[in-house]
Amino acid sequence: MRKPDLPLQYRLMVPLAVVLLAVMAYPLVFSAWISLHDYRLTRLADVQFRGWDNYLGLIENQQFWTAITNTMTFVVGAVSMEFVLGFALALLLHRVRRFQNFYRAILLSPMFITPIAVGLMFRFLLNIQLGVVPHYLNKIGIHVDWFGVDLALFSLMLIDTWQWTPFMLLMLLAGLESLPKAPFEAARVDGASAWLIFRRITLPMMRPVILVALIIRGLDAFKVFEYVYAITRGGPGDSTETILFHIYKVGFRFFRMGEAASMAYVLIVITLIIVTTLYWSMNRR
Amino acid sequence: MEYFQSLRTRTGNLFLESLLVVALVIVLFPFMWIFVTSLKPPDLVAVPNVWIFEISGVNWRSVLLESNIPQNIFNSLIVGIVTVVIALAVGCPAAYSFSRFKSTAATRFSILAAEMMPPAIMILPIFLLLYQLSLIDTLWGVILAHLTFVIPVVTWFLIGFFDEVPRELEDQAMIDGCTHFQAFYKVILPVVRPGLAAAAIFGFVLSWNDMFYALILTGGESKTLPVAIAGFWTFRGVEMGKMAVAILIAIVPVLIVSFFVQKHLVRGLGGGAVKF
Amino acid sequence: MKSFVKGAQVLALATAVSIGWASAGTAGSLNVIMEEVPDFDIVTKMTKQFEAANPGITVTFDAMPYDAMRDKILTSSLASKATYDVIIIDNPWMDEFSRAGYLAPLDDLIKSSAGYDFNDFVGPLREIGEVDGKIYGVPYYNYALGLIVRQDIFDAKGINVPTTLEGYVKTVKDLTGGGMYGAAMQPQRGYKIYEEWKNWLHATGGDLMDASGNVIINNAAAVKALEMYIDAYQTAAPKGSLNWGFDEALQAMATGQAATMLSYNWMLPTLNNPNGPAGKLAGKFKLYEVPGGEAVLGAWHWGIPRNASAKDDAWKFISWITSKAVDKERVIMGGAPIRISVINDPEVWEKGAGKSYFNTVLGILEDAKPLSSGDHAEELIEIVGTELSAAVSGQKTPHEALDDAAKGVMAANKK
DSSP states (O other): OOHHHHHHHHHHHHHHHHHIIIEEEEEEEEHHHHHEOOOGGGGGGGGGEEEEEEHHHHOOOHHHHHHHHHHHHHHHHHHHHHHHHHHHHHHHHOOOOOHHHHHHHHGGGGGSOOOHHHHHHHHHHSOOOOHHHHHHHTTTOOOOOTTTTTTTTHHHHHHEEEEEEEEHHHHHHHHHTSOHHHHHHHHHTTTTHHHIIIIIIHHHHHHHHHHHHHHHHHHHHHOHHIIIIIIITSTTTTTTTTTTHHHHHHIIIIIIIIHHHHHHHHHHHHHHHHHHHHHHHHHHH | OOHHHHHHHHHHHHHHHHHHHHHHHHHHHHHHHHHHHHHHHGGTTTTTTTTOOOOHHHHHHHHHSSSHHHHHHHHHHHHHHHHHHHHHHHHHHHHHHHHHSSOHHHHHHHHHHHHSOOOOHHHHHHHHHHHHTTTTTTTHHHHOOOOOOOOHHHHHHHHHHHHHTTTTTHHHHTTTTOHHHHIIIIHHHHHHHHHEEEEEEHHHHHHHOOOOHHHHHOOOOGHHHHHHHHHTETTTTEOOOHHHHHHHHHHHHHHHHHHHHHHHHHHHHHHHTTOO | HHHHHHHHHHHHHHHHHOOOOOOOOOEEEEEEEESHHHHHHHHHHHHHHHHHHOOOEEEEEEEEEEHHHHHHHHHHHHHSOSSBBBBEEEEHHHHHHTTTTOOOOHHHHHHSSTTOOOGBHHHHHHHHTTEEEEEEOOEEEEEOOOEEEHHHHHHHHHHHHOOSSSHHHHHHHHHTTTEEOOOOOOOOHHHHHHHHHHHHHHHTTOOOTTTTOOBBBSSHHHHHHHHHHHHHHHHHHHTTTTOOOOOHHHHHHHTSSSSEEETTTHHHHHHHHHSSTTTTTTEEEEOOOOOOOOEEOOOOEOOOOOOOHHHHHHHHHHHHHHHHHHHHHHHHHTOOOOBHHHHHHHHHHHHOOOHHHHHHHHHHHHOEEEEEOOOTTTHHHHHHHHHHHHHHSSSSSSSHHHHHHHHHHHHHHOO
């Protein structure tokens, strides 16, 4: 038998490379091409080359930047809430041994429900006249307009937090469980307070896990679509217009694929910059 | 002194547990609400303060007997499972290679970067491609689309798992006469099994939850569960009662499975996937 | 690992079997795309008769939520051979789809069908299906808006149902109080607020564009309509209902929290159904023409894609389901009316929601105006609907919002 020329290192990567090329390379290249053209689904016979016009047009496109800002606010807000809550719950679950399986299974469950169902569910739960939550809040004298101008985006963040805190919990709990025991015991013997142990030992040792959890969740939160689609449709005004919803609208409702593709590419660049910065800044310390 | 300390930890633990119970209630409340809603007759679905009423089986009957929901769940299962199997099959060897041979943090990172491609940019070309292959409205189309985001995440997790396995294991196997590939296949893979399970579950959840691709790529018999659930939201109103049933049917099996797998999930992820 | 591989093989086999169905139509079968609404259920039930009468043709329906339809129709139209032989077309897509060349003209088919009586369709509905002098769609059902009121409340207070916009705003304010809101509105951004507010716009004599195509969405009439709308929202609509769409408004009516709403005329039978969402309140609702009398008209039309393979069979189905006799049966079963002869048929009154209901429906339909038209109809709805929402939520003044809407509409028309 002839020995294969390719070293094992690369041979092992061939399947991945082939599949990824097949499912990703073509769409990406084709989208790039589209983004340089006036590509409209209703006028495919007449596709004009536009050069960078689609991209330059975005500079003055107020709606696009509003959508980007909204999405960033959403990502930062939702992911930080999820992180804080997820970490707190992970620490709790790490300590409490009784009924641990039960707690875990329940607390992890929201992430298994498809987001569109979660969106529609909360649309009615939080509905100010028809929903249960405002109904009981009213009884104790709290009147909150969940989907008004000021709170709509925040309410969407809360919904995201309900659904995705379990993910943070899962990642961080896994991280906690795999930490070595020795440094903690040593610190306890030295009489360090719980807070000190947390700050000096737990946090530093958890840094890689935290980074991973934040990056994965952050990337996913950038794709928020279902809640907007199910509840606010981007309103009131522009206040909950997120970027994926906006791109979907321009591309699939107005059929201007060229413009939509250019937006998507700008989005890629922006996320790439953010994620790389985050990655390097946290990895360097 | 001993006694007081143990009392302190005991009350402390009680306090901690009560916090957990609060979290539990917040998580469970919406579930309880949809359960109650699923049993309400149509005229009470939108009334918030009614908890006692004559139980109606209308919603359950119409979803179980007259709708396609069971078929949709089956479709979602197939899509999720096939996607994950393919992702593991191609991701495993590559992840091993990334882990064992020289690879900088940047190359690993680039795997994850593939995950952040906005679905909006992928969907049209995928759509046109599938059209050429006449795979629109088949499950293969959705599987293809889901691979774009499941493969990167799964692979990336797997790299971490392989990192955790000491190199001595395959060195020993190779001394015993295995080729490097055999060592990977026969020795390393079984060791990372909990990790494989964790990655698989994770990939499955991503696929199971997706509506964006499935909305555009499936139709008729091939609709997946999220698309079908969105279908209860018609131009004539949200059929909350029926949707509640659909959500419950969809969530119960997942809940049961998650009860059994969560330990592996935590242990698997703890085995190293969560590190760079 | 071995068991894993084996498992994978079994699975692959199982899926190959279960995924393997093809969606392409074969000879003698018609593929029809439909929206999942009650009108669709009626059509499916009736289609069994069609299949019995035409043994060579089987009809397969692909039902889906509204938001998936536009993409599906589009992609079917981009292909060399259509997935669907029969499609339904929403009012805002009509001009766009026919000018993009997706649709086959139906004039000759209509002419060749004896006794079809195309002119029996209510005028404004018929006109939506005609683009640049050719017919591309025949009506399937209407969703013209009407004013639905709690008649018992009006009777108890001894007030008449208002016919002017000024009267309406005053009435809904008077009715508000004591746990009751005068109007359940639907100010959700985009489609919903646009659909509702345009009735108000008609009432003050405004429109999107004038007859010669000039954008007049920011003229005095429009500002007045928007100011009145905001006034009513702030004083007579449920608090915190900024994201409400049609569902919430309907449920507020059904649960007795609101006295009036602007909604689709065929919602009346639903509300008056004792087994429906209104429960005990059923029977207390009545339909009127919208204040000002010029309703917004939405409509679905049947159409045949240009690239469809079975055009003759497709027309056979469409002309059957919209024929006088079958349409009468459809309306009796609860379908939304489209034909004058059916609306005026005493048998329909008797078996349906009664004479006065059908008279009102005809009144609504006869002078209704399309929701939106032109090549960019879908986008215009979104642009104006966004600005309206910004105004109602207080982010912009009515003037600013409508000026921005006008700018947006002009820019979109140029694109």
